Amino acid sequence: MTPVYAMAAAARRLAAVAAGALLLGAVLIPGPIEAQDFGDTPYVQTPQNVVDRMLEVAKVGSGDYVIDLGSGDGRMIITAAKKHGARGFGVDHDRRLVQLSNRLAARAGVADRAVFYERDIYKTDLTAASVVTIYLLPEVNLMMRPKLLATLKPGTRVVSHDYDMGDWPPDEQMVLDAPDKPVGRDKKSKVFFWVVPGNAAGRWRWQLPLAGKSADVDLTLAQNFQKITGTVTAGGGAWPVENARLTGEEINFVVHNRTAAVRYEYSGRIIRNAISGTVRVTGAAAQHQLGWEATRVELGVPAHTLLKKPELQELQRQMQP
Numbered sequence: 118m119t120p121v122y123a124m125a126a127a128a129r130r131l132a133a134v135a136a137g138a139l140l141l142g143a144v145l146i147p148g149p150i151e152a153q154d155f156g157d158t159p160y161v162q163t164p165q166n167v168v169d170r171m172l173e174v175a176k177v178g179s180g181d182y183v184i185d186l187g188s189g190d191g192r193m194i195i196t197a198a199k200k201h202g203a204r205g206f207g208v209d210h211d212r213r214l215v216q217l218s219n220r221l222a223a224r225a226g227v228a229d230r231a232v233f234y235e236r237d238i239y240k241t242d243l244t245a246a247s248v249v250t251i252y253l254l255p256e257v258n259l260m261m262r263p264k265l266l267a268t269l270k271p272g273t274r275v276v277s278h279d280y281d282m283g284d285w286p287p288d289e290q291m292v293l294d295a296p297d298k299p300v301g302r303d304k305k306s307k308v309f310f311w312v313v314p315g316n317a318a319g320r321w322r323w324q325l326p327l328a329g330k331s332a333d334v335d336l337t338l339a340q341n342f343q344k345i346t347g348t349v350t351a352g353g354g355a356w357p358v359e360n361a362r363l364t365g366e367e368i369n370f371v372v373h374n375r376t377a378a379v380r381y382e383y384s385g386r387i388i389r390n391a392i393s394g395t396v397r398v399t400g401a402a403a404q405h406q407l408g409w410e411a412t413r414v415e416l417g418v419p420a421h422t423l424l425k426k427p428e429l430q431e432l433q434r435q436m437q438p
């Protein structure tokens with residue numbers, strides 16, 4: 118056992134969490150809760166109003182498959198099944214919590230849709246998920262991040278209680294009152310939400326009618342997480358893409374040729390090396406909408422996929438004040 122909680126700022130932030138965990142453990146489950154291993158997250162419940170908001174933000178519905186990483190007493194998956202008709206599972210390395218969760222799921226009448234396994238989060242297959250929920254230490258989030266980005270399907274929603282994902286900017290974030298929060302003085306909770314991005318990086322090409330003729334349009338896109346930047350070239354001109362957005366595999370951007378006073382609003386879906394969608398063309402002369410069919414002529418590598426896999430000890434060192 119390494120005395121990390123004395124060393125890492127993140128762990129210090131959670132000192133209250135750990136203390137609360139011991140108390141909560143004493144109330145919920147017989148026997149003392151084991152001291153946590155290096156980098157493990159202690160057991161603290163997400164207050165029910167925060168659980169409700171997290172599932173709402175992720176727009177969980179009956180078609181969803183939700184996975185809770187470190188599922189505690191199972192409230193996230195049980196609520197997803199009971200209130201939203203979703204299916205899913207939770208994993209926790211504490212056998213007593215897993216047994217408790219399965220009992221609570223049965224009591225709630227959702228044992229066929231909400232199941233709990235004694236399993237390590239790092240060894241859990243996440244490929245079935247359409248939504249992943251998390252309440253883990255900040256450095257554990259960062260340790261999980263490469264796996265989330267590499268193995269979750271593009272478009273999968275990830276929602277985290279209290280801690281972000283470092284350089285991966287959230288698509289949404291909020292602070293809410295959490296009067297029942299067992300830890301912290303301000304009784305507030307943060308919620309962070311992401312959509313796992315697809316790969317939009319590389320060079321794309323399509324045809325567009327320009328000055329009465331079909332012309333080649335080229336787009337070079339760079340990507341870091343869901344952030345995309347790039348330049349369109351056509352007919353000898355070059356324009357930056359504006360208002361670019363990548364949400365899962367949905368891609369949107371605007372090209373504004375200010376000289377010709379024409380604006381192109383692109384909106385489509387990436388399917389491997391093709392994009393299918395529409396372009397809305399507006400200008401002084403006319404407005405119309407065309408089909409947009411692009412082909413990737415050169416596959417790019419999103420910058421975030423080149424990041425070195427973090428080392429837990431290094432992360433904890435960085436989190437020291």
Ligand SMILES: C[S@@+](CC[C@H](N)C(=O)[O-])C[C@H]1O[C@@H](n2cnc3c(N)ncnc32)[C@H](O)[C@@H]1O
Pocket residue numbers: 156157158159160161162163185186187188189190191192193208209210211214236237238239251252253278
């Ligand atoms: C802060 S609690 C969150 C519980 C629940 N998800 C909630 O929001 O109410 C974190 C949980 O993760 C579990 N946990 C921590 N590290 C884990 C690991 N490596 N594998 C599986 N479970 C883990 C702990 O036992 C604890 O129950």
